[in-house]
Amino acid sequence: MIDILDLHTHTIVSGHAYNTLYEMVHAAAAKGVRLLGVTEHAPRIPGACHPFYFINFKVVPRQIEGVRLLLGCELNIVDYEGRLDLEPRYQKGLDLGIASIHEPCYTCGTTAQNTAAYLCAMKNPIVQIIGHPDDGRFPVDYETLVCAAKEHHVLLELNNSSLAPGCNRKDSRKNMASMLEYCQKYRVPVILDSDAHCEVDVGNHRYLHQLLEEISFPEELVVNDSLEKAAAFLPSLQKLLDLGGSRDA
Ligand SMILES: [Zn+2]
Ligand SMILES: [Zn+2]
Incomplete structure (x- = not known):
C-alpha cells in the first residue's frame, strides 16, 4: 500500500x-514521506525538554524540503x-497530540483501569x-478501546518500534492483531x-506492513495513504491543507 505519512517521531x-x-x-x-509529525516527549519523561518548547512552534515553517x-507532543x-x-x-x-502510557509515568492498574485511562x-x-x-x-480491553476510538474520532496507532527487536513492550504483535480484529469488525481506522x-x-513501518499483509487488513482502514484521509482526524492538518501548505523554507 501507499504510505506517505509518519506522525510519531522524536528529536x-x-x-x-x-x-x-x-x-x-x-x-x-529523502524517503518520500510527505507529512511528518514530530512529537516530543512531555515533561514527565526523564530528560525531556522544558514545556516552553511547546509554545514557540509558530517560528517553524510547516513545510520544509x-x-x-x-x-x-507525545503526552503521558x-x-x-x-x-x-x-x-x-x-x-x-x-498541531498534534499523541497520548501514550509509559512505564516511568504510570502505575499499571487492572485491565479496566488501564482501559478507562485511555478512554478518558x-x-x-x-x-x-x-x-x-x-x-x-x-x-x-481492545473491544472497548476500539469502540471508544470510533465514538471519539481518535486514531489508534500501530507502532513499528513496538515490533522491532529489542523493544521492551510486551506481546505487542498479539495485541495489535487483537486490536485489528475489532478495527475490522467495527470499521475503525488506524x-x-x-x-x-x-x-x-x-x-519505517516495515514490520507493520508485514503484519497487515499477513492478516489481510483492509487498506481503506489505514489512513497513511492519503493526507485527506488523515486530515479527517487532524484539524491542524486540515487547516494546513486548506492553506495550501504554508511557506516553504
Ligand atoms: Zn514516542
Ligand atoms: Zn511512546
Whole structure:
C-alpha cells in the first residue's frame, strides 16, 4: 500500500533521541514521506525538554524540503482518569497530540483501569492519536478501546518500534492483531507510525506492513495513504491543507 505519512517521531529535544528537527525532515524528504509529525516527549519523561518548547512552534515553517510538518507532543497518561502531563497553558500551540502510557509515568492498574485511562484521554480534544496501545505490560480491553476510538474520532496507532527487536513492550504483535480484529469488525481506522528516535527510522513501518499483509487488513482502514484521509482526524492538518501548505523554507 501507499504510505506517505509518519506522525510519531522524536528529536534530540526528547532527551533520548539522536537527530535534530531538520535532520528528521531531511530524512523524510529523502524517503518520500510527505507529512511528518514530530512529537516530543512531555515533561514527565526523564530528560525531556522544558514545556516552553511547546509554545514557540509558530517560528517553524510547516513545510520544509517539500515535507509538510506537524509539531506536537507525545503526552503521558498519568492516571486512570486519563490526566495528561502537559499543562493546558502549554498545549495551545500543538498541531498534534499523541497520548501514550509509559512505564516511568504510570502505575499499571487492572485491565479496566488501564482501559478507562485511555478512554478518558480520548475525550480530551488535545488528543488525536493513542500511541502504542499494544504494550502488554499495561493490559487493555481492545473491544472497548476500539469502540471508544470510533465514538471519539481518535486514531489508534500501530507502532513499528513496538515490533522491532529489542523493544521492551510486551506481546505487542498479539495485541495489535487483537486490536485489528475489532478495527475490522467495527470499521475503525488506524495509523502506522515509526516512533523514530533516529533519522534512519523515519517512515519505517516495515514490520507493520508485514503484519497487515499477513492478516489481510483492509487498506481503506489505514489512513497513511492519503493526507485527506488523515486530515479527517487532524484539524491542524486540515487547516494546513486548506492553506495550501504554508511557506516553504
Ligand atoms: Zn511512546
Ligand atoms: Zn514516542
